[in-house]
Amino acid sequence: MKIALIGGRGRMGSAVAEVLRERGYDFFVIGREDDFSRYREANLLIEFTNRDATVSHVKQVMEEPRPYIIGTTGLTDEDISLLKNLSTKVPVLLSYNFSVGINVLLKFLGDIAGVLGGYDVAIVEKHHRFKKDKPSGTAKLLLSAVEKGTDEPVDVHALRMGGIFGEHTVIFASSGEVIEITHRALSRRVFAEGVVRAIEFIKDRERGFYTMGDVI
Numbered sequence: 279m280k281i282a283l284i285g286g287r288g289r290m291g292s293a294v295a296e297v298l299r300e301r302g303y304d305f306f307v308i309g310r311e312d313d314f315s316r317y318r319e320a321n322l323l324i325e326f327t328n329r330d331a332t333v334s335h336v337k338q339v340m341e342e343p344r345p346y347i348i349g350t351t352g353l354t355d356e357d358i359s360l361l362k363n364l365s366t367k368v369p370v371l372l373s374y375n376f377s378v379g380i381n382v383l384l385k386f387l388g389d390i391a392g393v394l395g396g397y398d399v400a401i402v403e404k405h406h407r408f409k410k411d412k413p414s415g416t417a418k419l420l421l422s423a424v425e426k427g428t429d430e431p432v433d434v435h436a437l438r439m440g441g442i443f444g445e446h447t448v449i450f451a452s453s454g455e456v457i458e459i460t461h462r463a464l465s466r467r468v469f470a471e472g473v474v475r476a477i478e479f480i481k482d483r484e485r486g487f488y489t490m491g492d493v494i
């Protein structure tokens with residue numbers, strides 16, 4: 279297996295590169311200044327860049343498809359349709375959050391919201407000051423999980439401060455009690471280790487569209 283790590287010199291890409299190196303994976307980095315057509319030398323692509331770059335890359339990969347793991351956030355429904363189209367040819371795994379903790383939470387949040395029907399619900403996310411999209415992709419995932427269990431309006435608040443790797447809190451409140459469920463990433467490594475789990479999952483798949491929910 280030869281991996282092309284697209285955006286591998288960025289904050290998240292560097293964390294993935296470090297873990298891939300430690301685990302002995304064969305990979306090379308494609309950055310903004312590199313020739314993207316080199317992706318053809320790989321048989322697995324991993325991307326952490328930005329929305330525009332990712333969409334442009336997905337369109338090019340359509341010409342000669344490769345299994346693709348995407349962690350870039352801020353994609354539109356139209357972009358995701360493009361990925362689903364590619365996934366009819368190769369396995370594609372999209373996750374806005376590669377941590378096990380968030381993905382476990384996503385499995386249960388709808389049930390919790392359903393049982394707590396009538397409680398006020400809010401989501402608060404905090405990230406480092408350089409994060410571009412707002413609210414985070416993870417906050418959007420948490421929102422859609424909560425909405426599976428309640429028709430109550432859900433407020434989503436985004437804070438951009440200092441060097442926070444990623445913190446998400448879902449708050450349920452009635453007049454008598456408050457429940458806060460918080461996930462805090464202690465480093466980008468937790469996401470990078472999730473990417474390795476995604477690699478091991480996707481390498482045996484033929485085609486199809488997957489998320490980290492499938493992996494865990």
Ligand SMILES: NC(=O)c1ccc[n+]([C@@H]2O[C@H](COP(=O)([O-])OP(=O)(O)OC[C@H]3O[C@@H](n4cnc5c(N)ncnc54)[C@H](OP(=O)(O)O)[C@@H]3O)[C@@H](O)[C@H]2O)c1
Nearest residue numbers: 285287288289290309310327331349350351373374375376
């Ligand atoms: N799914 C998750 O678990 C998770 C976790 C954290 C972050 N993210 C997401 O990952 C993405 C990257 O975040 P980040 O904090 O790592 O950003 P970043 O530090 O700005 O890194 C982005 C990288 O993409 C590269 N890039 C930009 N355009 C490119 C192109 N056309 N071809 C190849 N490389 C290109 C940049 O290269 P230059 O350095 O040359 O500009 C940079 O190295 C964001 O969407 C973020 O929200 C996802």
